[in-house]
Amino acid sequence: MDNAVRVTENLYWIGGNDRRLRLFEGTFPVPRGVSYNSYLLLDAETVLFDTVDEQVADVFFEGLEHLLDGRKLDYLVISHMEPDHSASLKRVLRRYPGVKVVANQKTACMIGQYFGEAPDYLLVKEGDTLCTGTHTLKFLFAPMVHWPEVMFTYDEAAGILFSADAFGAFGALGGSIFADENDFWREFLPEARRYYTNIVGKYGVQVQNALNKAAGLDIKFLCPLHGPVWREDIPSFLAKYRLWSAYMPETKGVAVFYASVYGHTQNAAEILASAISARGVSAVKVFDVSACDPSYLVAEAFRFSHLVFASTTYNNGIFVNMERFLSDLAAHNFGNRRYALIENGTWSPQAGKLMEEMLSSMKGMQKIGNTVKILSALKEGDRAALTALAQAVAADVNENAESVE
Numbered sequence: 001m002d003n004a005v006r007v008t009e010n011l012y013w014i015g016g017n018d019r020r021l022r023l024f025e026g027t028f029p030v031p032r033g034v035s036y037n038s039y040l041l042l043d044a045e046t047v048l049f050d051t052v053d054e055q056v057a058d059v060f061f062e063g064l065e066h067l068l069d070g071r072k073l074d075y076l077v078i079s080h081m082e083p084d085h086s087a088s089l090k091r092v093l094r095r096y097p098g099v100k101v102v103a104n105q106k107t108a109c110m111i112g113q114y115f116g117e118a119p120d121y122l123l124v125k126e127g128d129t130l131c132t133g134t135h136t137l138k139f140l141f142a143p144m145v146h147w148p149e150v151m152f153t154y155d156e157a158a159g160i161l162f163s164a165d166a167f168g169a170f171g172a173l174g175g176s177i178f179a180d181e182n183d184f185w186r187e188f189l190p191e192a193r194r195y196y197t198n199i200v201g202k203y204g205v206q207v208q209n210a211l212n213k214a215a216g217l218d219i220k221f222l223c224p225l226h227g228p229v230w231r232e233d234i235p236s237f238l239a240k241y242r243l244w245s246a247y248m249p250e251t252k253g254v255a256v257f258y259a260s261v262y263g264h265t266q267n268a269a270e271i272l273a274s275a276i277s278a279r280g281v282s283a284v285k286v287f288d289v290s291a292c293d294p295s296y297l298v299a300e301a302f303r304f305s306h307l308v309f310a311s312t313t314y315n316n317g318i319f320v321n322m323e324r325f326l327s328d329l330a331a332h333n334f335g336n337r338r339y340a341l342i343e344n345g346t347w348s349p350q351a352g353k354l355m356e357e358m359l360s361s362m363k364g365m366q367k368i369g370n371t372v373k374i375l376s377a378l379k380e381g382d383r384a385a386l387t388a389l390a391q392a393v394a395a396d397v398n399e400n401a402e403s404v405e
């Protein structure tokens with residue numbers, strides 16, 4: 001049976017939730033599941049905005065059929081061709097012959113690649129409009145948010161922005177689909193940040209370009225392809241995207257990331273964290289990079305103003321999980337942070353030098369203090385170096401960081 005939800009007078013959400021998916025895109029854990037959002041506009045002409053992942057196709061088709069109630073489907077707007085949204089496209093074409101696929105040239109090319117199909121197209125260019133009766137849809141290209149073909153659609157009559165992957169979040173929708181009825185800032189923000197930073201985080205410049213286009217629009221509803229639908233306090237969420245896409249921190253504080261095999265590097269990281277906290281930094285969090293999926297680590301790195309990386313030396317290099325994390329940060333074009341380092345090694349500590357090489361290749365990274373070097377395990381003689389580093393980091397946080405939460 002259908003589970004359609006009314007968004008506005010004649011716009012409906014007809015997505016679905018997958019709470020059994022373990023890894024989104026085969027790599028990101030989604031312990032709270034994920035929603036795949038699709039929307040149907042019932043104007044003089046009918047318009048479907050994107051399809052859904054195969055896992056939720058049944059409920060999607062139930063909703064589509066129920067709401068159309070015998071009417072024909074006139075248009076299918078494709079915002080994004082990634083299969084979590086386009087997987088049901090072929091079935092839509094079969095069920096609704098005559099539907100016009102509203103797409104740009106890049107999308108059409110991908111439809112050919114994925115499905116070997118050349119449906120009846122309405123090919124659009126940047127700024128083109130489509131009048132469906134009382135609504136006029138304007139198409140705004142948002143390349144690389146997250147793929148090159150991505151296109152936003154702005155419904156001028158209702159002030160609705162269909163934003164593709166932008167403004168999405170991990171997490172299934174249960175009960176209300178609306179951000180304002182889901183305590184978004186407490187319940188969804190961490191998953192929206194993890195979604196943004198890991199999925200789209202690499203493309204900050206392109207996201208800023210898209211935000212600049214959106215800045216000129218009167219947005220009353222924000223309809224992403226994942227996560228809650230927005231109808232209140234939209235500027236606050238746009239502001240988060242401004243920060244994230246500019247690689248600017250949200251939280252004045254320190255995230256301490258450590259890679260430790262037998263606990264000695266962890267010991268140093270925790271003592272440093274306590275010493276930083278004791279010097280008046282209220283937001284300090286500690287993460288074991290071997291016990292935390294990298295997607296969470298990337299999100300926390302985007303969040304905090306100051307970062308500490310502590311790693312043991314392994315195979316004459318950086319410990320594997322720390323190296324993976326740093327590679328992930330580099331791959332996401334991460335930058336603009338102040339950081340400090342701790343290294344450990346029993347016969348030839350190398351991790352500090354190698355971490356610094358990786359971090360200094362990222363834009364706008366500034367090192368604070370000297371790398372604290374541990375030989376195997378902390379001794380009383382190491383306390384002074386840890387204290388000095390804590391002092392330097394705390395002073396820098398207190399003097400140079402602003403919280404913009």
Ligand code: FEO
Nearest residue numbers: 082084146165225
């Ligand atoms: Fe949810 Fe880039 O697809």
